[in-house]
Amino acid sequence: GENVEQHPSTLSVQEGDSAVIKCTYSDSASNYFPWYKQELGKGPQLIIDIRSNVGEKKDQRIAVTLNKTAKHFSLHITETQPEDSAVYFCAASKRSGGGADGLTFGKGTHLIIQP
Amino acid sequence: NAGVMQNPRHLVRRRGQEARLRCSPMKGHSHVYWYRQLPEEGLKFMVYLQKENIIDESGMPKERFSAEFPKEGPSILRIQQVVRGDSAAYFCASSPSRSQETQYFGPGTRLLVL
Numbered sequence: 001g002e003n004v005e006q007h008p009s010t011l012s013v014q015e016g017d018s019a020v021i022k023c024t025y026s027d028s029a030s031n032y033f034p035w036y037k038q039e040l041g042k043g044p045q046l047i048i049d050i051r052s053n054v055g056e057k058k059d060q061r062i063a064v065t066l067n068k069t070a071k072h073f074s075l076h077i078t079e080t081q082p083e084d085s086a087v088y089f090c091a092a093s094k095r096s097g098g099g100a101d102g103l104t105f106g107k108g109t110h111l112i113i114q115p
Numbered sequence: 116n117a118g119v120m121q122n123p124r125h126l127v128r129r130r131g132q133e134a135r136l137r138c139s140p141m142k143g144h145s146h147v148y149w150y151r152q153l154p155e156e157g158l159k160f161m162v163y164l165q166k167e168n169i170i171d172e173s174g175m176p177k178e179r180f181s182a183e184f185p186k187e188g189p190s191i192l193r194i195q196q197v198v199r200g201d202s203a204a205y206f207c208a209s210s211p212s213r214s215q216e217t218q219y220f221g222p223g224t225r226l227l228v229l
Contacts, residue, residue, distance in 0.1 A: 032216040043220040102160030
């Protein structure tokens with residue numbers, strides 16, 4: 001089955017600096033890669049996703065890149081703000097005949113924005 | 116448009132009791148996924164259901180766990196004879212159709228087994 005590795009487990013950056021979180025996946029058939037933000041006591045919130053036919057996607061301060069050859073994808077947050085502090089999860093899935101599979105998640109990155 | 120609803124938000128059970136967790140998907144969504152999150156870990160897929168059908172239960176423990184998504188009403192995750200190791204946050208997510216991979220998560224149910 002799919003295995004998703006995520007690094008680092010904790011990331012501390014100064015407010016205004018950029019943050020980068022990296023993930024690798026094992027199943028070359030995976031074709032959908034979402035990123036979720038989870039705040040304490042809440043459910044995961046989708047912040048951006050990318051499909052395997054695209055190499056990069058951007059939404060304001062957030063961007064995701066995908067390297068299918070290396071089976072690697074990354075989340076980039078620019079101009080970080082205190083409200084960006086949370087746990088971020090990457091995930092992967094593939095669409096099969098019955099619909100999209102369940103997501104396989106990384107173990108999460110605790111992002112801390114230092115004021 | 117209301118999001119994914121889960122109840123209860125917190126559930127306390129003693130060992131051996133049954134736990135029932137409910138999930139109402141977003142309006143118009145007919146696909147439901149259940150995940151379990153242990154402390155300091157990522158979410159683990161458990162089961163994928165459409166209305167009245169289990170599509171993929173590869174992540175479900177073989178015993179004591181079951182899930183359903185009836186034609187009417189919420190999806191139910193049922194845990195029989197709970198043990199302390201079942202203590203976790205259980206999240207459901209929904210998506211609108213078989214062609215849409217995007218999953219929207221509910222707030223979760225935190226189960227504590229005493």
